[in-house]
Amino acid sequence: MNIEQVTDGELSILEVIWEQEAPTSRDIAAANYKQVNDSKMASVQKLLERLEAKGCVGRDRRERAHRFHALVSREDFLHDRLRALANRLYDGSIAPLVTTLLRSKGLSKKNRNQLRELIDELWPSEK
Amino acid sequence: MNIEQVTDGELSILEVIWEQEAPTSRDIAAANYKQVNDSKMASVQKLLERLEAKGCVGRDRRERAHRFHALVSREDFLHDRLRALANRLYDGSIAPLVTTLLRSKGLSKKNRNQLRELIDELWPSEK
DNA sequence: AATCAACATAGACAGACCGTCTGTCTTTGC
DNA sequence: GCAAAGACAGACGGTCTGTCTATGTTGATT
Known part of the structure; x- marks a missing residue:
């Protein structure tokens, strides 16, 4: 659980997860970007992947579109x-x-x- | 006075200035490195230069070796x-x-x- | 079954950042 | 005048970070 090295961009992701209940990557992208396209989606996924690696975010893979929840309040x-x-x-x-x-x-x-x-x-x- | 973007390395410099009274760049280098050589000295000068640009540090040029003081406590x-x-x-x-x-x-x-x-x-x- | 859209994932990238290092000029003391 | 010490400019290498491209995978529709 490596909170210390959470980036500013990653924090923006985290904040959406804190505010919404189990959002998908698309929900998060929609909350962070005016206009969402494929590469923005990939950016969000990359940030989520890093947040997961740092133990700050968990992932529910049961649905097609994974749902994310915070492991750190x-x-x-x-x-x-x-x-x-x-x-x-x-x-x-x-x-x-x-x-x-x-x-x-x-x-x-x-x-x-x-x-x-x-x-x-x-x-x-x-x- | 741009405190927000003070770097970790720059903060180490600042801390010495906070603790000592008007140190020279050599004083600061001595406090931060076990072994001081020319390049370490240059590193300290560079960090001081950046701190000065950010308005966090002032410089007294009257002596040959400039003396530094904090503009930010x-x-x-x-x-x-x-x-x-x-x-x-x-x-x-x-x-x-x-x-x-x-x-x-x-x-x-x-x-x-x-x-x-x-x-x-x-x-x-x-x- | 074929197709297609949506998502996941891997990988690479450019730009910025940051401490370091080199080299040169200037000043000081002997 | 010479050597030592400092100031200063510039460049560098590694790292970080958000973005982007490309490819694989799944699920829904017809």
Whole structure:
């Protein structure tokens, strides 16, 4: 399950799989390209093949047109990327990431209250 | 200031600049390679040149051996990467990043208390 | 059964990227 | 003036990545 080396183009494929339920390669191509032709289809297949090799996508071959499902969730993906960042920049410590996010704009009041609740929910004993 | 397209090799250069005070290219090479030779020196210079072009590094030419300083802090860098992640995966929303980090292991009890304090410090009125 | 469309698969490709390396010029110190 | 060290320009080789072509395979239609 090699999330780290998922390409930008591959990620576009993944996102469609996350949003749709067991799409075929044609469904994915239709979601990613305005105009789908044979070579675009082949591109999608190639990206799917690589995603499968990286263990991020599974394939159901029962139907003529294979149906694809994610073996890695959007949350898994995010988690992995965040960890990679922490490893690279802060020797694995994730606290700097949290504080940076909390300090950045874009958190609504509602979000902040949700975060407080989340902290209390995850570690109630420390309340 | 084009942080997004900073390469892995370039980041290694940046990290030395973050840690040292106004290093020369030789200082940087020494920190990155066990054994420094002419071509390694040239590699470092090339990476510095590209970092300068991307606006991430500044150069003081007064001395014979130029001295380099960061125009982008480690925190800037992190912030940019986090934002890119949020944009790509969650349409710019950063709340999912925070919750994912809070849910992940690696936060000590001390860290958690610090986070609570940080929230209270940033938004005291909501206490 | 013959045909044809749709999909899967293999392979190659161009362009870009990136760290490396070579060579040349300039500056500094002795 | 000479040698050492640095700056700089340019090119390179390997790799990556999305695209494209070609071929094989399956399933449906007549």
